[in-house]
Amino acid sequence: MKFRADGKKGNSRSLGWFIIILSFAIGGYLMAGDAARLQRIQITYLEGLQTRLRSETVPLKFMVESREGGEIKAKIKLYDLSGRELSSMEKSWPGSALYIDMLLFPVRGDKATGDADSYLAFPYRVFTDKLSAASGSLLFDSYDSGGFPEILAGLSWSPKEEKAIESAFSAARKKAAAGLPAAGEVKGSFGSAVHEVSTLSSFEEGIVYKVVCRVKGGVEIMED
């Protein structure tokens, strides 16, 4: 490169450096904006995952009314996903500790391992510490709406999903009606009978408890 001999060489060099620095500054500014946008997308995604992991459904609530003469009397109510009450039952069972049995069906399971991304929870039966599960009260009839489990109503399922739910529910119902265990009917499915532990934490009479189902398959009992 040739420069004029009148002392302009220094100015041209400064201008060159200025343009280079300015280009880097503008480029850096634009990249920072892009990085911030990508970062926001990542944060939104992670927050969504966190919310999903903490999400819960409450298909069943119950209240122990009395424990007398070796029997436990309780009222049980079922709800759909929007919180609409579907049915209510009041009954006595022999024993002192109530067991609320839920069936967990895997969704989008990995066929190789039986592992699943999430689970659907169906109220299955009620039994006690003195009454075997096989002799417990089945709950399927309380929310069977023409083959579709109404506790899962209130969400827009695709026809394929609806069919899969109906098919799994129907298989579980048939097994239970024949006096066979419905848990394990679908690969990766299992049962979870949540209950009070008499020596540790008893359900107080007159207090409403809810059965909380987590997306990863865990079931909890919490005070409503």
Next chain:
Amino acid sequence: MNDKIGAVKAILYAISDAAAFLFATPLGIVILVAVLVALASARLWSAVSDRRLAVKAAGEDFGRAAALGAAARELASLLGKAAAALPTIAGVVLALVLVLGIADSSRKVDEYVAGQKRITELSTTLRNLERRYKAVEVRVDDVKDGRIAATLSFFDYKDLKAAPKTQAIDIAGKELFIDAIVCNFDYSSIASGSAINLAIPYRVFSDEVPEAEGVELSLFDAAGLPLMYRRSGDNVYGISSEAYEARLSELMADIRTDESARKEGIVRSLYGDAVHRVAKKGESFTVWVEQTGGLTIKDSAAF
């Protein structure tokens, strides 16, 4: 050092915000123009007043035309001075643009750093929530004549080389129930990693044998700690294994006394959970403690 940087940033942001308000918002521009007009008016008023006093002192008449002429001359003088100061004004504008740019970039860097911190926190939270711990491994040895023969394995995490403690059970039925006391801690404790949900399997029963007639499990060590929650020194991060075991003992005491746990506000839910599955000969499955809450059953590797 951070305090000094913070102070510099505060000044930078104040100048930047003021400049952005004055030059880039309608209200700021109105205020700026109003101030300039007020200053110019005051200057013109002062010049006309001075001229009137001088003219009256000379005994001459100071009419409206003379006043307008004086004001016009002063205005022309002001415009001339403004034109002369143009390079300085341009310099100030350039400096303000630079300050705005630096302040904006600095804010973007701060936001980026805060975003990275948030991502790290969320990732840690997710990792803690997605975690699960093995509670029991069940192997169904035989299913015959309406009875289930199974072997349950409990793992001692304090001594990983030791063979798991096992218990063989034989019970009437088709479906095996593994009953456990479950203690789910508050989400904030789980998310921060300061607590893990606990499950203590204590009984096995079946679809035909009620819980009251089930088989007791023995998976506690001599100190009454469940084997699965014991840890060797290498596996306890941040605290000594003695302190860990002391804290675990406290937790076990908390669990045994429901009221004290609730008073401490650390336990979200405390209840029993009997997870169950149909027993099939040769199959094995594992009961896991989910950190989002509750227990699950997963298939183990075929044997």
